[in-house]
Each structure stands twice: as structure tokens, then as C-alpha cells.
Amino acid sequence: MGVGQMLWLTGLALFSIAVLLIWFVSRRREEMGLPGGKLISADTERWQRCGREFFSPRYRLGGRPDFVFRERGRLIPVEVKSGSAPAQPYKSHILQLAAYCLLIEETEGRPPPYGIIAYRGKHFRVEYSPALRAELLRVMEEMRGLLKSGAMPEGVLDLRCERCGYNKLCNA
Template structure:
């Protein structure tokens, strides 16, 4: 059976169109992740195979696992993904967590990130890793270290919902 002449003309055009559609869908899906362009060099999402090793800074005594590290134009950008809807501005605790990852990147790779990204379900915030934010993280790390040395930490809030989600709820004598 011979195929019509026009079939051999339309087949390559259809394949090119299909390839273009797949490239467009791929770009659209990447845009939906909220991640910047660049190469993912670290992922702690559980979907990429074996779990990522934590980053560690011996000087600070700090360990952490950012959700992603993206290398772009010679810089490394930590990305922390939150499953909740975005607040009007990032929560202070989320900014401190992201800044701690910036410190870990600086210690581990020897490159200071100029910023990190907080990705909420519907919005991404760019958080500048300023000297002031770095100092704030260092103060919190030191405060935690002092609390550990005292072997006693007091509850620092009056929010029952926060207590309900706490990993120490079962052994805490100050829970709400």
C-alpha cells in the first residue's frame, strides 16, 4: 500500500508541532513550580531519589536541609517551599529559616547567597540575605545554644495551635 505524497509533507510538520507543544507545556509546568531558572544542585523533596544529606556548619553548630539549592549565574540560591497560602509578608520564622540556609550555603560552598526564595502555594517572596538578617540568625542560634546548655527551655508563646503541632508536646509540662 502506497501512502499519499501529502502524508510525507504533513508528518514532519505534525511532529515539529507536537515537539513545540511539549516544550511549551514543559516551560509552563516549570513556571508553576516558582523555582528560578538555573540548575537544581540540591533537592530535599523526597521525589528525586534518595534523601539529600544535610548541610552542616561546624563553627555555628548548625545543620539544615533546604528544599532546593539552585545554581544560577555563579550564585547558589536556597529555596524553601511552604505548603500554605502566602501571607501578606513572609513570617519572621520563615525568613530566619531561609537565612539559616543562606548561612549554611555560605559555609558549605564558600559562596554567599545574595538572597533566598520563600515559595508559598500561590506566591514566591525574594528575601535579601542582608547583614542585619544574618546577625539576627546568629543571635537566635546563640540563644538556642544557651537554652540547650541550661537544659531547660520555657514556652515562648500562648498559642494552643502552635503547641498542638509541636514535636515536644508529649513530654512538655508547659503545653497549652
């Protein structure tokens, strides 16, 4: 076998590996429920912090989604949860995702059409509707009122309380 044939076979092998790798990544992306657009921001414990922080002075709110994809010119937030998938996403997770949608709307000038909550083995596409936006703003106002008054809601004292960032302030 000549040098030309060896180079041709090596090129063919590398091309085949590249095609298989692209296919595998595309399939995994679909399984995880990730959008097909370009990944523009990621914030995970396994990677160095390269996620984009979003901030809204108007709402005095800031946050960093786990992933942000650009799909057809729109930013799509993805929030990854480590726990097993519930039958439906938890309300607190939906509101967290809605907060990222609001932040993207404020910084980009237009809202994302949806966001994704990815649990282990299952993902949920959550439409960012005017009703969800209004609910988020209502909950934020309620939370600010509680913080301002010093009154905290009754808790349930479970693992969520132990992991909560406000457990030292809460009267639960």
C-alpha cells in the same frame, strides 16, 4: 503520502510538542518564583530523597532545603510551604531560609544573594543581607542558651505547638 513525508511530519510534531513542553515548564517555573538556573538538589515528600544536606561544624547547624538551584554560579535555596500565602512571609520561615543561606555560605565559601519562600499561590524573594545573617546568629545563640539553661519560653498552645518537634520538651 510517502515515507519521507511521514517521517518529516512525525519529526515536526515531536519538535512542536517539545517546544510546547519547554514553554509550559518555563512558565510554571516563573509562576512559582523559582530561579532560572539549573536545579541541583530537591528534597520533597513526593520524590525520593535526593536533596543535598548542608552542614556547618562552625555553627553546629545542618539542613536540607526543599530545592537548591545554581544560578550564575551561585546556589539559591528555595523553601516550599504547604499553607496559604500570608501577606508577608512569617519570621520563622525567613529565619529558616536564612539558616539555609548560612549553610550554603559556609559550605560554598560565598553567600547566596537571596533565597525564595514559596507558599501556595505566592512566593517571596528574601535578600540574604548582613542584617538578616546577624539576626539569625543572634536567634541561634538565644536558642542554644535556652536549651543549655533548660528554660523554655512560654508557648501559645496552638497548632504550631502540636506540630513542633520540641513539643515534648517545651513547658508551653
